[in-house]
Amino acid sequence: MSGSRERRRKPEWLKMRPPSGERFTEIKSTLRDHDLHTVCEEASCPNLGDCWSGRNGPGTATFMLMGDRCxxxxxxxxxxxxxxxxxxxxxxxxxxxxxxxxxxDYVVLTSVDRDDLPDGGAAHFAETIRAIKDRDPSILVEALVPDFRGDPDAVDEVIDAGPDVLAHNVETVERLQWPVRDRRAGYEQSLSVLQRVAESDCYAKTSLMLGVGEYDHEVYRTLSDLDELGVDIVTFGQYLQPSTRHLEVFEYVHPDKFDTWREVAEGEFGFRYCASGPMVRSSFKAGEFFVEAMARDGASVEEARERARARGD
Structure with missing residues (x-):
């Protein structure tokens, strides 16, 4: 990392328009009225305008539970x-x-890490999932959880609340866990969480950032490890440096390379779906991709939704 070096110039395919529009304003106002945080804002997500504007649907916001400090x-x-x-x-x-x-009709919940709490916040996640489902059981809920320090009981508590998709991000390949992630995180610890999810009735999902210095064979090995566990869904996105205080971008990966990784994940390994592209984030249009993937089995969109709801019951 460096606090003085000029950031690498972004290629044309990474340029985004600023958020705007009536739907964007409506969602922002609703969140403020309820004193809620979103990872979209807190993590400076480049897709905020696209997701919140709901150009291809009702709009998506990823709620960040348990405060805005990690x-x-x-x-x-x-x-x-x-x-x-x-x-x-x-x-x-x-x-x-x-x-x-x-x-x-598709909700994504995530959170900061709360190592200060005995259960890492698992009960809070579960309560939020149940509150949403109690109001409308047809709403699909995706929970993107921390590793809970590898505590299987905490993972089970979230599973028991009945999310339709339970995600935990490995973020990068094993060699680069540090310096990319906090030292309290780890590859094997994250795999243990995903294995617990894969053994449940929830769809298991994870995400990797590219462009932090990984080699192709390491990405392939990671896909192999995830496939062996039974993970259903994987996403790939380009790492973007939030500020000069953060990890520098090693490489801006070309969109064609992202297409290749999608083909490898779905075609060679057989993941249920892989969303892969420079601007893809783990919760980017999550509902759209999920329903689309379900529909690939030959079901209509509505039949795909019903099947997903039945699996979550």
Whole structure:
């Protein structure tokens, strides 16, 4: 990392228009009214305008639970660290209310790491999932969880709440876990979480960033490890440096390379689907990709939704 070197110039395919539009404004207002945070804003996601504007659907927002401060300090992430606060007991109900007001039919929940809590926040995740499902069981819920320090009981608590998709990101290949991630994270620890999910009735999902110095054979090995565990869904996206204080971009990976990795993941390894592209993030249009993947089995969109709901029951 470097605090003085000029950041590498972005290629044309990474240029995004700023967020705008009536739908964007509506979602932002609803979130503020309920005092909620989104990873879209806190992590400076480049897709914020596209997802919130809902150009191809009702709009997507990824709710970030348990505050806007993380107990860890990963070198790729723009979320603030330290100064942990008590959990907001009203947050699960507030999220459920906001989901209803926005009119989402696919909800993504994620969180900061809360190593200061005995269960890492697993019970809070579970309560939020149940609050959403209690209001409308037809809403599909994806939970993108931390590693809970590898505690299987914490993972099981979230599984038991009935999310349709349970995700945990390995972020990068094994060799680069440090310096990319906080030292309290780790490849094997993340694989243990994904294995627990893959053995359940939830769809297991994970995500990798490219452009941090990985070699092709390491990415292939990671896909092999994930496939062996039974992970259903994998996404690839380009790492973008949030500021000069963060990990530098090693390479801007060409879109054709992302297409190749999608073909390898789906064609060679048989993942249920792989979303892969420079601007893809783990929760980017998650519902759209999920339903599309289900529909590949020959079902209509509605039949695909019903099948997913039945699996989550």
């Amino acid at each position: 107990s860890r300090g990963c070198n790729f992430c723009d979320v603030k660290t330290g100064g942990m606060e008590a959990l907001d007991e009203d947050e699960p109900a507030n999220v459920a209310d906001a989901v209803a007001e926005i009119g989402l």
